[in-house]
């Protein structure tokens with residue numbers, strides 16, 4: 001899933017959520033655009049029950065996006081996020097690369113909150 005709710009000149013100060021929680025399936029991913037420190041960034045969101053974690057959509061291996069098409073992320077059968085470029089695998093608790101070319105590195109976390117039925121930059 002992909003949304004650009006926050007891409008219309010919003011400064012990220014919280015006028016709109018990044019995404020409504022109900023649009024994010026439990027165990028599923030979404031890609032959203034957000035302004036972070038003045039820069040437009042693509043974020044990867046992952047829902048785990050009532051919690052949502054977010055990381056920059058940038059692989060630590062070669063800096064490519066993790067999705068193979070906007071908002072389309074690969075998940076292995078053992079529950080790892082797999083980078084579409086060269087197959088690095090990331091655990092979804094802390095975003096650490098556990099297999100592949102950047103093993104031991106980690107995705108860059110972005111703080112988000114879940115409130116009022118939406119996911120917001122913290």
Ligand code: FES
Nearest residue numbers: 059061062083086
């Ligand atoms: S850029 Fe992700 S594995 Fe190479």
